[in-house]
Amino acid sequence: MDTFGNALLGLLFLLLSIAGTFLMYKLWGYPFDHEKLRSSAPPKLMLLHRLIGYAYGVIYLYLMTEMIPRLWTYEVEFPPRTVAHLLLGLTIGVILLVKIMIVRYFKYLESTLVPFLGTMLLVCTFLLIGLSVPFALKEAYLHRTAVGGTAFSAENIERVGRLFPVTELPPHIDIKEAITIDALKQGRSVLLEKCVQCHDLRTVLVKPRTPQNWAETVSRMAERAVFNPITEEEQWRVTAYLIAISPELQKSFKQKRNQELASARSKTTVMAVSAMTLPETQETRTFEIESARMMFEEACSQCHGLKNIENSPPATRQEALELVARMVENGLEASQEQLDQVVYYLTATYAK
Numbered sequence: 001m002d003t004f005g006n007a008l009l010g011l012l013f014l015l016l017s018i019a020g021t022f023l024m025y026k027l028w029g030y031p032f033d034h035e036k037l038r039s040s041a042p043p044k045l046m047l048l049h050r051l052i053g054y055a056y057g058v059i060y061l062y063l064m065t066e067m068i069p070r071l072w073t074y075e076v077e078f079p080p081r082t083v084a085h086l087l088l089g090l091t092i093g094v095i096l097l098v099k100i101m102i103v104r105y106f107k108y109l110e111s112t113l114v115p116f117l118g119t120m121l122l123v124c125t126f127l128l129i130g131l132s133v134p135f136a137l138k139e140a141y142l143h144r145t146a147v148g149g150t151a152f153s154a155e156n157i158e159r160v161g162r163l164f165p166v167t168e169l170p171p172h173i174d175i176k177e178a179i180t181i182d183a184l185k186q187g188r189s190v191l192l193e194k195c196v197q198c199h200d201l202r203t204v205l206v207k208p209r210t211p212q213n214w215a216e217t218v219s220r221m222a223e224r225a226v227f228n229p230i231t232e233e234e235q236w237r238v239t240a241y242l243i244a245i246s247p248e249l250q251k252s253f254k255q256k257r258n259q260e261l262a263s264a265r266s267k268t269t270v271m272a273v274s275a276m277t278l279p280e281t282q283e284t285r286t287f288e289i290e291s292a293r294m295m296f297e298e299a300c301s302q303c304h305g306l307k308n309i310e311n312s313p314p315a316t317r318q319e320a321l322e323l324v325a326r327m328v329e330n331g332l333e334a335s336q337e338q339l340d341q342v343v344y345y346l347t348a349t350y351a352k
Helices: 003-027 043-071 080-105 107-148 154-167 181-193 201-205 211-224 232-264 267-277 289-300 307-311 317-329 336-350
Strands: none
Touching: 003 043, 003 107, 043 080, 080 107, 154 181, 154 211, 154 232, 181 232, 211 232, 289 336, 317 336
C-alpha cells in the first residue's frame, strides 16, 4: 500500500482507538463482580468493544509490517521524527500485549489497570498518527491541486520545461518526454514509494527549493538508497515532479511564514536580512529594464509562478528588498548583481 493508503488506514486506526476508548469508559460504568470477575455490562456492547479491539489489533500488525522492514533500508541515522514514530509504535505494542495478558490471564487486575491502559493506547495512537498522517494528506492535497489546478497546467509544464535544463540533466534525457503529465505522475510514485524509505514526507514538503537544489537533493538521496535503488530515470522523473509542485509548496510555506512573522513580530529581522543581502549602496544603481525583467522571470519562476508577484506586488523599494531577501532565505541562489536587477525591476514596475 502506498503512503496515502497507509494514511487513510492510520486515520481508521485512530477512529477505532477513539471508539474503543469511549466505549470502554461506558462499559466500566457498570458494576463489576470482583468474586466472579464478571461485568454486568450488556453482552452486545461487550462484543462490540471486543470486535473494535480485534480490528485495532489487525491494523496495528499490518502497519508494523509496513514500518519495521523500512527501518532496514535507512542508510543514515534515524531522524528525530522517525525515532519518535518508532518508539510510539513499539509502546502501543507493549501496552496491547499487557492489556491482552490482563484480560486473558490476570482478570483480578482488569478493573484497575485496563481503563488506564486503554487511555494510554488512545494517547499513543493520537501521537503516532499525528506525526505522519498530516504530511501524507498534505502531499495528496498538493497532488490533487496539481492535477486540477496550476501545477499540471500547460503554463506550469512550460515553466518546468524551461527550468529543467538548469538541473544539468544528461544529454540523453528527452525534456519533452520528461515533463508530460504521465511522467510527472510517475515521479510522484517514486516519491511515495522510494524517497520515503529514508525519511518522511515532511522533509520534502517543509519548504520549496530551486530546481538545482531539488536535483542535488534527489541525487544525494539516490546515492544512499542501497537496498531499494533509485535509477537515473527515476531520479529525473521525481525531480521534475518536485519542480512542478514547488509553486504549491511555496504557497503553503508562504502562509506558514506569514503566520510566524506575525506572531513573532519579526519584521525588523527581515529588514535586517534585506539590508545584509542587498546593501543600501546599491540603491541608486540602474539597469536596462528588459534585461532586468528577464532576470526577474528567470529567478522568481524557480519556486513559484510569476502571477504571485502580480497578485501582491511590492509597493515600495523597501518591500521589494524584503521580498527578494525572503527568496534568498528560501533557497534562491543568485549573484549580488542579479539580485540588484530583480529589485530594480520590481521597484521600477510596481513601486509607487
